[in-house]
Amino acid sequence: MSAPQWVRDLKPSGPQGSELLEAERAKSAINISTLSTFLFTNEGLARKRRVLKILQSEKVFDKSQNYFAGRIDRFETALARAKRLRQIAVRHGWSNEDRMAANDLISEPGPYGLHESMFLITLRDQGTPEQHEKFLKMAEKYKYIGCYAQTELGHGSNVRGLETTATWNPDDKTFIIxxxxxxxxxWWIGSLGRTANHAVVMAQLIINGKSYGPHPFVVQIRDLQSHEPLENIYIGDIGPKFGYNTMDNGYLLFNHVKVPHISMLAKFSSVDLKTNQYKRPASASLIYGTLTWVRSTIVMQSGGVLARGVTIATRYAAVRRQFQDRDAQEWERGENQVLNYTTVQIRLLPLLATTFALHFTGKAMMALYAANQKKMSQDAGKVGGPQRGAGPEETHSGSDLLADLHATSCGLKSLASYTAVEGLEVCRRACGGHGYSSFSGIGSWYADYLPTATWEGDNYMLTQQVARYLLKAARGVLKGSREPSNDTEFILTNFLSRQDTGAAFDILGNDADLVAAFAWRSAFLTFEALKHRDEQKKAWNDLLVDFYRLSRAHSQYMVVKNFYETLQSTSNELDVETLAVMHKLFxxxxxxxxxxxxxxxxxxAAVTVRQIQLARTTAVMKLLAEIRPHAVRLVDAWDFPDWQLDSSLGRYDGKVYEDMFYRASELNPLNRVTVDPYPDSGVLFKRNDAGSVKPKL
Amino acid sequence: MSAPQWVRDLKPSGPQGSELLEAERAKSAINISTLSTFLFTNEGLARKRRVLKILQSEKVFDKSQNYFAGRIDRFETALARAKRLRQIAVRHGWSNEDRMAANDLISEPGPYGLHESMFLITLRDQGTPEQHEKFLKMAEKYKYIGCYAQTELGHGSNVRGLETTATWNPDDKTFIIxxxxxxxxxWWIGSLGRTANHAVVMAQLIINGKSYGPHPFVVQIRDLQSHEPLENIYIGDIGPKFGYNTMDNGYLLFNHVKVPHISMLAKFSSVDLKTNQYKRPASASLIYGTLTWVRSTIVMQSGGVLARGVTIATRYAAVRRQFQDRDAQEWERGENQVLNYTTVQIRLLPLLATTFALHFTGKAMMALYAANQKKMSQDAGKVGGPQRGAGPEETHSGSDLLADLHATSCGLKSLASYTAVEGLEVCRRACGGHGYSSFSGIGSWYADYLPTATWEGDNYMLTQQVARYLLKAARGVLKGSREPSNDTEFILTNFLSRQDTGAAFDILGNDADLVAAFAWRSAFLTFEALKHRDEQKKAWNDLLVDFYRLSRAHSQYMVVKNFYETLQSTSNELDVETLAVMHKLFxxxxxxxxxxxxxxxxxxAAVTVRQIQLARTTAVMKLLAEIRPHAVRLVDAWDFPDWQLDSSLGRYDGKVYEDMFYRASELNPLNRVTVDPYPDSGVLFKRNDAGSVKPKL
Structure with missing residues (x-):
């Protein structure tokens, strides 16, 4: 199906994409390599290169048919890739980081996804040594392939409302699921639909007619040989989705299925074999901590997720030209690069700034979390654990900081994933018509990322936790019984003390003041919400909208603060030119x-109307113009290999149109079909050589 | 693959969806039938029922495999449907309205889409009688099946920048394309990829080395028998897209293809056969008018487009229950309907109001357009056409109003399609996790609608036209030479005269004042922009962001005004209860x-800070509570048959979970595959009975 010679001889008109991107890169002195190292470390960059080389050498990872294949072919290919990846990981002795780097580069969810994350983690963290021996060992060898079955058809966020039951039978010492x-x-259970033979099932534990809430049970669901569902178990894939179609999200029903005592993961709570009594969990703080960790990871990843879209849209905006500038001089012939239009800059450049803001914020959260974990384990080492109520020192205990970190991570997860989702769609649209083509590489990436806004806490539900924490902190500060123990208490105290004299922040001249204005607004909204709840006794439900706004305001403050502090503390790692641009991005x-x-x-009253007007009409517009020349180098620093982006529009070399054309004309199976177009003919396809569109393995 | 008996015996827990929706409908006294008639007329509703019955009786229109099929199967089915629809239309003698009703119900783009719209319209409107005889007749018989080839790989919005050439050869009286x-x-040409055998090609007309800009040429591109591309023509489908995959958007290249003189559509301009001279177009106002008409249609449709998402999300929010109300009384057992949460109401109910606002605005625009067309043709009937410069009467001439209507339609098209796109995604997310399933029916609808934000004028580009018009009007008003001739001039004049005394609108107590506040803001931004351009001499490019905001502000004013006026002028068509709710929606x-x-x-200075705070914390929250009980009946009035919505979540009878489960377990072909999950096994599918997933025809 090769094109005739006259087609192959055609080139894009005007300056070539490669020339335009070269010119862009020549405009800026930003040191890409220094900035990449600052973002990812040398070790991280080297790992990526090493893993990429291996993946590119294997046929099964070839991406050229990804955009064409239908659901079943895509799932089959994803399964083949998952298997191969496991083989490679064993052969090369890959670390967890190596595996994650490979997943990033492949950029599609796979059928082992939940086995390799939640299934193994839950067995490890919530199983006893005996259960490790029985389940974890087999799982680590991929004899047991598992999933994590929590969400139900009628129950998402509300875990306490789960309907699946696990009833203890004292007679034969079993549970009935x-x-x-x-x-x-x-429902929605990843890796369950077709792949898993085991599941960790969250079910209401019932002993002697009394419910003890949801607990995890390890249940075999498919035969290890035939892979058919076991008796009285009904399983399947839940069908196509907006994205994530390489994953077999599944459903699962039990009809009085009996499992032995060892099936209940018993590290934290269990049923006593002799007394048939429930044993209370030792402590929930570990799980509490894990969720905080997962959310911090989502925050950090959101920067990179968004950066893919920004990279594609920015490079394409430098290659794409439309219209002449209305005020252009005679000698500026030809059409203008789209990136020169302020309506494009105002969409892309703030998002470019956001990618760094989110990355730094996530990184800071994770560092804080790690430091705090260390502190807590040191505290726990002291006799009796951390002292409570023992004066000012107590206020800096690990658990206090963890509460702050937990609440902050909820709000930031909500803000960061929302921002990435919205931002990717802005990037796609900023590519104009071609953004709608699968070859833009943004649409499918967006569609696959979307669920992040719902899982690990629905973005709306989560904001209630932030509000609850801020209200509690505000009540404490109003009592004024002790010194502020963390940043949240500090900004609330500061607001109270300066409330009457007013703010007067110099947001246009002073960076620290800019951060302070965000803190001020967050504190103001906190005390407003407190007044509504505690003084005016408003219903919780009537305040949810306020709480959402409050969480958003507080989280934006955190991002601004972390961006600012990162630049303050690490100024020696970046050259002067790069650092100056980073300050502008901030x-x-x-x-x-x-x-x-x-x-x-x-x-x-954090700022005046006049200040906002100046910010809008002058300061922001000036920053756009100043950052514009550095845009391409800044996205280059995110260091996405073309293989990862899989985008015609975002190619490093700017050969946008050649690549679009090649994919459409050479790779597109629909072009191997000839139709009969006439309404009165019953023939649809006169010729159909399309064949299967799964990648050749 | 039928489920075992114990699975088939299962019912959803708690109050059933059907009971919940019945209870919702009992809560409100809104007369659904009156409201539906008000929206669509009795004739329109009857047509829909009649057409639906025919479609449902034909196997080829069965939708049950739509969400499962891959690109090639979906295209094949779409082609079969297009053919069948044409046969039915002929047999039943369908009007154009009947055909459009059928397309609305089928709800997917089809391979005849561009033939039946732009190809036929262009031949009709821009062809001479001779060309009608040669091309239009054959096209109306579907012997010629066509498309409209304007956009190019490197050129979207900028039509003047098109590169395809049509060079006149005076020797043999032909054009070389x-x-x-x-x-x-x-590129992106609908119906071209596989279906069309003719195209209207927009190409730069070149005579004697001189370019006369883009003109339309009718070109045969495929053989009428074999359907293979003609020599020196390279055609194909451009590949998969984010949506619209039932349509074969195509690419097309010409290698010096010769076409006869008659190929250039010559109603407005032509090449004289004898003199080889270019004949200037008679008047461009007709095309100008058509675009205005198309954009008004998009505005009106946007209400219905959005209403589909709002219908689905609202019904599901009444069926779905999550968490207990924190402040709930003892006796209110069980989980709360999601629709009772203010965070859900604040997302859905303003969108519900928006559906009516957009529908009424589009309707008013179309009525205004029709009245104006009538007036213009009357004016044209007078000797010498409309008088110019003849005093106040002149200011109400049709062409003046058309200029206003044209500018308004640009801004409204941008706002309305943007609002519908954004709103659909809000609806999808308001459905929680299940919104991500294809069975929600929102995702694919959203993805198919997305391009509307780009075509018929990119939503960003269009706003420049609004700004240009408003600036011009403002300059006129500042000169003060005549009375305001249309609403835009009126609000600008009014602003100027009251600017110093201030506004003081009673937005919370008076509906007319609420409209006036929107007019005030629009006028304020117009004069601001004028100052930047004319006094401060800012570059056009530096003002694009301001222009975008200005266009948005002015368009929002138009929507508010049209909503208000519709309720004022048609109060007798609705009963008191319904009208009261409509006022609240306004x-x-x-x-x-x-x-x-x-x-x-x-x-x-249209409003004070205090007013906004009251609007936010009190007025809006109160309206949400007041509208809440009517939500389900209000969406019912949009009158979408279940067959059209094709949504588990949006079912009229509330059987959400039964339908989700049925589609996943019974219709899903992936469940007819059994995999080998172990990494070391080279087998992927042990069994694959999935077969083809195109609907059985």
Whole structure:
């Protein structure tokens, strides 16, 4: 199906994409390699190169048919890739980091996804040594392949409302796992639909007629040889989704299925074999901590997730030319690069700034978490653990900081995943018509990322936790019984003490003041919400919208603060030129956010109307112009290999149109079909050589 | 693959979806049938029922495999449907309205899409009688099946920049159609990829070395028998897209292809056969008018497009229950309907209000357009056409109103399609995890609708036209030479005269004042922009962001005004109860928009900070509570048959979970595959009975 010679001879008109990107890279003196190292470390960059080389050498990872294949072919290929990846990992002795780097590069969810994350983690963290021996060992050898079955058809966020039951039978010392209603069906469970032979099932533990809430049970669900479902178990794939179609999300129903005592993961709580009594969990703080860790990871990843879209859209905006500049001089012939239009800059450059803001924030959260874990284990080493109520020192205990970190991570997870989701779609649209083509590489990436806004806590539900924490902190500060023990208490105290004299922040001239304006607004909204709840006794439900806004405001403050502090503390790792641009990105992120949320900043009297007007009409526009020449180098620093982006529009070499054309004309199986177009003919395809569109393995 | 008996016996737990929706419908006294008639007329509703019955009786229109099939199967089915629809239309003697009703119900783009719209319209409107005889007749018989080839790989919005050439050869009186570069390839052309055998090709007309800009040429591109591309023509499908995959958007390249003189559509301009001279177009106002008409249609449709998502999300939010209300009384057992949460209401109910706002605005625009067309043709009937410069009467001439209507339609098209796109995604997410399933019916609908934001004028580019018009009007008003001739001039004049005394609108107590506040903000931003351009001499490019905001502000004013006026003028068509709720929806739309755009309202001094705070914390929250009981009946009034929605979540009878489960377990072909999950086994599928997933025809 090769094109005729006259087609193959055609080139894009005007300056070539490669020339335009070369010119862009020549405009800026940003040191890409230094900046990449600052973002990812040398070790991380070297790992990526090493893993990429291996993946590119294996036919099964070839991506050229990804955008064409239908659901079943894509799933089959994803399964083949998962198997091969496991073989490679064994052969090369890959670390967990190596495996994650490979997943990043492959960039599609796979059928082992939940086995390699939640299934193994849960067995490890919540199993006893005996259970490790029985389940974990087999799982680590991929004899048992598992999933994590929590969500039900009728129950998402509300874990306490799960309907699946595990009823203890004291006579034969077993549990009966049962699905009493259709809505009890496990649903959305990754790796369950076709792949897993085991599941960790979250079910209501019932002993002697009394319910003890959801607990984890390890249940075999498919035969190890035939891979058919076991008796009284009904399993399947839940069908196609907006994205994530390489994953077999599944459903699962139990009809009074008996499992032995050892099936209940018993590290924290268990049923005593002799007394048939429930044993209370030792401590929930470990799980509490894990969730905080997972959310911090989502925050950090959100920067990179968004950066893929920004990279593609920015490079394409430098290659794509449309219209002449209305005010252009005679000698500026030809069409203008789209990246020169302020309507494009105002969409892309604040998002470019956001990628760094989110990355630094996630990194800082993870560092804080690690430091705190270390501190807590030191505290725990002392006799009796951390002292409570023992004066000011107590206020800096690990558990206090963890509460702050936990609440912060909820709000930031919500803000960061929302920002990445929205931002990717802005990037896609900023590519104009071609953004709609699968070859843009943004659509499928966006669609696969979308569920992040729902899982690990729905983005709306989570904000209640932030509000609850801030209200509690505000009540404490109002009592004024002790010194502020963390940053949240500090900004609330500061607001109270300066409330009457007013703010007067120099947001346009002073970076620290810009951060302070965000803190001020967050504190203002906290005390407003407190007044509504505690004084005016408003219903919790009537305040959910306020709480959402409050969480968003506080999280934006955290991002601005972390961006600022990263630049303050690491100035020696970057050269002067790069650091200067990073400072501009910081200001762009902060001022653009501030003017987008202007009304809360007015209302709290953090800034004046005049300041906002100046931010909007002058400061932001000036920053756009200053950052513009560095845009391509800044996205280059994110260091995405072309193989990872899989995008015609985002190619490093700018050969956008050649690549679009090649994929459409040479790779597209629909072009191997000839139709009969006439309405009165019953023939649809006169010729159909399309064949299967799964990648050749 | 039928489920075992114990699975088939299962029911959802708690109150059933059907009971919950019945209870919702009992809560409100809104007369659904009256409201539906008000929206669509009795004739429109009857047509829908009649057409639906025919479609449901034909196997080829069965939708049950739509969400499962891959690209090639979906295209094949779409082709079969297009053919069958044409046969039915002939047999039943369908009108154009009947055909459009059928397309709405089928709800997927089809391979005849561009033939039946742009190809036929262009031949009709721009062809001479001779060309009608040669091309249109054959096209109406579906012997010629066509498309409209304007956009190129390197050129979207900028029609003047098209690269394809049509060079006049005076020797043999032919045109040579040629693609000089790869970027000249026609691209995105609907119905071209596999279906069309003719195209209207927009190409730069070149006579004697001089270019006369883009003109339309009818070109045969495929053989009428074999359907293979003709010599020196390279055609194909451009590959998969984010949506619209039932359509064969195509590419097209020409290598010096010769076409006769009659190929250039010559109603407005032509090449004189004898003199070889170019004949100038008679008037461009007809095309100008058509675009205005198309954009008004998009505005009106956007209400219905969004209403599909709102219908699905609202019904599901009444069926879905999560968590107990924190402040719930003892006796309120069980989980709370999601629709009772204010975080859900604040997302869905303003969108519900928006559906009506957009529908009424589009309807008003189309009525205005029709009235104006009538007036213009009357004016044209007078000797010498409309008088110019003849005093105040002149200011109400049709062409003046058309200029206003044209500019307004640009801004409204941008706002309305943007609002529908964003709103659909909000609806999808408001459905929680299940919104991500294809069975929600929102994802694919959203993905198919997305391009509307780009075509018929990119939503960003269009806003420049609005700004240009408003600036011109403002300059006229400043000169003060005549009375305001249309609403835009009126609000600008009014602003100027009251600017110093201030606004003081009673937005919370008076509906007319609420509309006036929107007018005030629009006028304020217009004069601001004028100052930047004319006094401060800012570059056009530096003002694009301001222009975008201005267009948005002016368009929101138009929507608020049209919603208000519709309720004022048609109060006798609705019963008192329904009209009262419609007024609340008007206020919700206006106040929610106002507080979302708060900073522009402050800055213009249209409202005070205190008013906004009251709008946000009190008025909007109160309206949500008041509208909440009517939500399900209001979406019912949009009158979408289940067959059209094709959504588990949006079912009229509330059987959400039963339908989700049925589709996943019974219709899903992936469940007819058994995998070998072990990494060391080379077998992927042990059994594969999935077969083809195209609907059985």
């Amino acid at each position: 049962h699905s009493p209603h259709l809505t009890a069906s496990k 200001r762009l992120y902060a001022l653009h956010t501030l003017e987008s949320e202007a009304s809360e900043f007015y209302t709290s | 040629h693609s000089p570069h790869l970027t000249a390839s026609k 206020r919700l739309y206006a106040l929610h928009t106002l507080e979302s755009e708060a900073s522009e309202f402050y800055t213009s």
